[in-house]
Amino acid sequence: MGTDTVRARATDEVAERRREQHGWYFYDWACSVYSTSVLTVFLGPYLTSVAKHAADADGFVHPLGIPIRAGSFFAYSVSASVILSIFVMPMAGAAADRTGRKKPLLAASAYLGAAATTGMFFLDGDRYLLGGLLLVVANASVAVSMVLYNSYLPQIAPPEERDAVSSRGWAFGYAAGSLVLIGNLVLFTAHDSFGVSESTAVRICLASAGIWWGAFTLVPLKRLRDRRTTPGGGRAPAHGWRQLAATVRDMRGKPLTLSFLLAYLVYNDGIQTVISQASVYGSEELGLSQSTLIVAVLLVQVLAVGGALGMGRLARTYGAKRTILGSLVAWTVTLAAGYFLPAGAPVWFFVLAASIGLVLGGSQALSRSLFSHLVPSGKEAEYFSAYEMSDRGMSWLGPLLFGLTYQLTGSYRDAIISLVAFFVIGFALLARVPVRQAIRDAGNPVPDRI
Template identity: 75%
Template sequence: MDTSEARDRAGTGEAAPTVAAARERRREQRGWYFYDWANSVFSASVITVFLGPYLTTVAKAAADADGYVHPLGIPVRAGSYFAYAISASVLLSVFVMPLAGAVADRTGRKKPLMGLFAYIGAAATMGMFFLSGDRYLLGGALLVTANVAYAASVVIYNSFLPQIAEPDERDAVSSRGWAFGYAGGSLVLVANLVLFLQHDAFGMSEGVAVRLCLASAGLWWGAFTIVPLLRLRERGVPSPSAGTGEGGSLGQGFRQLAATVRDMRRYPLTLSFLLAYLVYNDGVQTVISQASVYGSEELGLGQSTLIAAILLVQVLAVAGALLLGRMAARYGARRTVLGSLVAWTVTIGAGYFLPAGEPVWFFVLAAAIGMVLGGSQALSRSLFSHMVPRGKEAEYYSVYEVSDRGTSWLGPLLFGLTYQLTGSYRDAIISLVAFFAIGFVLLARVPVRRAVAAAGNPVPETI
């Protein structure tokens, strides 16, 4: 009887489309992973390792006798310039990301928009090769441009997740994407470490080696962006009028954005999750962007030590993302993220007590961060995907990324202000504990299953 049913299905062609659809979905997933592989180098090599200490050095070279630079006539302590530049970039992202998401959903042309922002960011990153001497303003401008473009491209990239993965697949697919990204970042950091440590053997100064490392991140980003642009496919727009020519205009984009904000009021539980994510991920992003500055300026560690520590983070983040993905399959993504926030709180609190000049303890801290970094980010992304109404993925992910890049200005701003007022990076780092503790409380109060059902999506068995 089973054989007869199988023959009947084969005869009617029912099984073939299912198999073909699954094969196409896996092909898209593999292509989607490659954008994590491409853009994670920007976060790892540029934001986390090289640009913070190097731009701080450039700003100090341009500083007056009191240690201040004056962008736009505003007195800024040179040691705070990088943190303020990060804050400026993410504030600008608040205006760019929602518009990009609204236009992407309204036109259905996600790939061209993702490619546009990716190559703007890659070009700005390659332009950092020309950052030398006292050109701190050039460094700030390139940082702002690259970080805004990066954030906008990730909005559209994330919005593909609900389209290329079934509900029960998303934790695993998102975790693999993060793992793929950290693997790519690790590979480039190894090459960067060799170049930096052996710069004399290559006949170049340390500054030139750093600038080559920055530029190589942009080249890598641009080169591997080609893969997802070839593999991913466009979906239809949710309404007949959405694909019209005027749908891509700025006016239409802002009107669609306003409609999205009004629409989100219908999903208060989704907004509750976003608020929790806004808070705890603010701490995550600040740790990522300021760790190397803390290591070099407060702990007195050399650049080679910092690169090795960040490389350790990247390698362990691959394992951590996959491990937490497996834990989510057993215990649920929400519980796993809550556990990771406890680990974040303990880890960053311990960072305050690290002794200066002793890299071993910095490596211990880096290992702890690596084990929770990728998993907490990957599972947050997949959790949110279940709470997004179908057909509004890019618009809702633009708000998600506002919670990521767009409001993570609070952490860097607090970090920079604390240093400006106290002159101590230890005081700055301990302030970040509040983001993880408050985020834990807010996330614990979100009824995730009700939020998924309220968005009109099927509720996975384990979430």
């Protein structure tokens, strides 16, 4: 084979890899709007108001006959969606690895979630149970789809590119969130000009996130390639817990990978809870308007784009692990400051939002790329199902603690400060993980800087 032929083939491979990477970025672009517009901005305060409308004289609703303070219903629904994800994600990951058919599974989970999100248009009156059900379905669906999406990373990016590729994916997601939030802000603040009520404007914003999710999912479905990474097909186990147990047993041969997952489980539980509960804290405890919350989250999205790319550059100099540890210190300081925010003072809430935006994207992007080095070849989706359970699937303790703290104390300030523990403990656990040895144990090459 001639030198020119070898060079041409190498050039074609690089071009194909870039094409897949660009397609991969677009799933972050598609589904991040759900996390931003639905989970972070609109659904928490709106579902809480619907639950309060349905509450009894003492402020409690009674799903399945269980008395729940209306202000805790959203947090409990998030926890329920996470518990459902535990059963579904391991099966999806195992099926993807064994059959090599990730795209059909990605399509199914993405469009189920998009449909549930679009259905939130019908959430009005006292239909808090409908809202809880749609939230559970959408949240579980996005978790499953992210298992499959993340598992492509080791296949489309060599080790030296993964921090940058992962960071660009998060940046794409935050850019999409910013763009859609601008449209949401225009509709919500000028809803009278559009001839709709405030409630209808919120429901349109919720449904539009589902439409956006479904439409842009077409791009990665067209560009990403299925790969069979293990011989044979085989059937995935029928029980989520059984598959999870099988994955964990396999991971016992990689104890340092498990150690990283434990650390990530803890600190990311705090991150996910801040994302899902910040708007409730702002509206219920600080008395801020929905417009103020939208602007604050928009500020988070804009700064998170630069934060994700900037922390990706820091990782090239200091390594991903040290950069993540630094972000956890920043999270701890930011949450502690959030406890003392004065009510009715949007400027200080904007300062808090800016602090979150600068560390949010980078801490998540670098955690994803760092874990990709710890995954044995051929088991990407299976291991990323465990990772995603740390990312979303096991992030039930934070919302549960947040909801219980509010239920017991009636104070969202106490609820928000309780989350500091997740970042402190997560920092201590991550600091103890020797990542270079973990990468070698997984059978992967160790990058010069990690």
